[in-house]
Amino acid sequence: QITLKESGPTVVKPTQTLTLTCTFSGFSVSAVGEAVGWIRQPPGKALEWLAILYWDDDKRYRPSLKSRLTIAKAASQNQVVLVMANVDPLDTATYYCAHKGPQVVLFDSWGQGALVSVSS
Amino acid sequence: QSVLTQPPSASGTPGQRVSISCSGSNSNIGSNYVYWYQQLPGTAPKLLIYSNDQRPSGVSDRFSGSKSGTSASLAISGLRSEDEADYYCAAWDDSLSTVLFGGGTKLTVL
Numbered sequence A: 001q002i003t004l005k006e007s008g009p010t011v012v013k014p015t016q017t018l019t020l021t022c023t024f025s026g027f028s029v030s031a032v033g034e035a036v037g038w039i040r041q042p043p044g045k046a047l048e049w050l051a052i053l054y055w056d057d058d059k060r061y062r063p064s065l066k067s068r069l070t071i072a073k074a075a076s077q078n079q080v081v082l083v084m085a086n087v088d089p090l091d092t093a094t095y096y097c098a099h100k101g102p103q104v105v106l107f108d109s110w111g112q113g114a115l116v117s118v119s120s
Numbered sequence B: 001q002s003v004l005t006q007p008p009s010a011s012g013t014p015g016q017r018v019s020i021s022c023s024g025s026n027s028n029i030g031s032n033y034v035y036w037y038q039q040l041p042g043t044a045p046k047l048l049i050y051s052n053d054q055r056p057s058g059v060s061d062r063f064s065g066s067k068s069g070t071s072a073s074l075a076i077s078g079l080r081s082e083d084e085a086d087y088y089c090a091a092w093d094d095s096l097s098t099v100l101f102g103g104g105t106k107l108t109v110l
Helices: A063-068
Strands: A005-008 A018-025 A035-041 A050-052 A059-061 A070-073 A077-084 A093-100 A114-118 B009-010 B019-022 B037-041 B046-049 B063-068 B071-076 B085-093 B100-103 B103-110
Touching: A005 A093, A018 A093, A018 A114, A035 A114, A035 B100, A050 A093, A059 A063, A059 A070, A063 A070, A077 A093, A077 B019, B009 B019, B019 B085, B019 B103, B046 B063, B063 B085, B063 B100, B071 B085
Parallel strands: B009 B103
Antiparallel strands: A005 A018, A018 A077, A035 A050, A035 A093, A050 A059, A070 A077, A093 A114, B019 B071, B037 B046, B037 B085, B063 B071, B085 B100, B085 B103
């Protein structure tokens, strides 16, 4: 059974750096075909894909946010980190991490989400 | 504004069949698989349909997906009150090198 859980600060000040951690079980992000992605959802709005990290360390980012985002494997084998620099109140959202398995192209399991507010 | 276009709302009465459309272009739906997600109020999205028309284990066969050209549809038959949720389509876009989500459709069961 695959599970994922997001963790990080609930409030971040504008211009600061946001670091979110996805802790997962039931798969290895180093196994062929596996990947972990991040998606966010501003309050009352649609889902917005941010980044994805593949098993071979290939990384893809949302073009409009590429300069501010970094996705990486953490020191722990079952964690992936998303770093967002220079946050703005418009970055206030629920942030989800999600799993992509070898049999699918997009996400088949999601974490419960973590609400992050950007406010001074 | 999403590149994958969905109607903002849909509705139906219990027992009815409802369809939700998702319109894209050659670089996304036209050349890649479409996925559908259900998001119940206050919860994380759940995969309903993958690879255009495949249901994950545990998803009711009342849900079905289809794709034709640059458009896709999600159909829900035998509508139930617990189907009231937001539904999102998604696909990879080759030109933008990004995952695209539709704007979401809020389904109301009358």
